[in-house]
Amino acid sequence: MAFIRSILSKGKLTTDSSGNIYNPSSGEIGLVHNIVLFNGNTSAENIVISLNDGTNDYVLFKIGLSADDTYILDFGGEGMVIPYGYTLKGYTTIADTVNYVIFGTKEI
Numbered sequence: 001m002a003f004i005r006s007i008l009s010k011g012k013l014t015t016d017s018s019g020n021i022y023n024p025s026s027g028e029i030g031l032v033h034n035i036v037l038f039n040g041n042t043s044a045e046n047i048v049i050s051l052n053d054g055t056n057d058y059v060l061f062k063i064g065l066s067a068d069d070t071y072i073l074d075f076g077g078e079g080m081v082i083p084y085g086y087t088l089k090g091y092t093t094i095a096d097t098v099n100y101v102i103f104g105t106k107e108i
Contacts, residue, residue: 002108003031003105003106003107003108004105004106004108005104005105006103006104006106007101007102007103008030008103008104009021009102010099010100011100012096012097012098012099012100013037013047013090013091013092013096013097013098013099013100015092015094015095016095017048017050017057017089017091018089019089019090019091020087020088021088021089021090021102022082022087022088022102024083024084024086024106025084028084028108029081029082029084029107030081030082030083030105030107031078031079031080031081031082031104031105031106031107032075032079032080032088032102033074033075033079033105034072034073034075034102035049035072035073035100035101035102035103036070036071036100036101036103037063037070037071037072037098037099037100038069038070038098038099039065039067039068039069039070039097039098040097040099041067041097041098042068043067044065044066044067045064045065045093045094045097045098046062046063046064046065046092046093047062047063047064047065047071047090047092047098048063048090048092049063049073049088049089049090050089050090051082051086051089052089053085053086054087057089061073065098078105079104079105088102
C-alpha cells in the first residue's frame, strides 16, 4: 500500500447535477483533504456538493458563495474517504463560473 499526495481533480463546475468532480481510479481510495471553490462570477452562486455511491446521490454541502469569493472545505484527520465506485459531484447556478481544486492523497 502506497500513499501519493496530489491534486486529485480540478476544473469548473457545471449546472448539471450529474457533474462528476472526482472519482478514484480502479484499485485506488481517495482521501480528500481540501476542496477549494472560487466564484469568478459578478454575482453570487449556489453550489451543491454531493456523494454518489453508484446508485444514489447524497447531498453533503449547499454553499452560497458571493462574487469573487473563495470557500475552503477542510477535512481533518485522514480526510474524507472516497472509495473506488463512489463519485464526488458538484454543480452551480451558472456554468463555468466556479473553479474547484481538490487536494488529497491517493491510497494505492
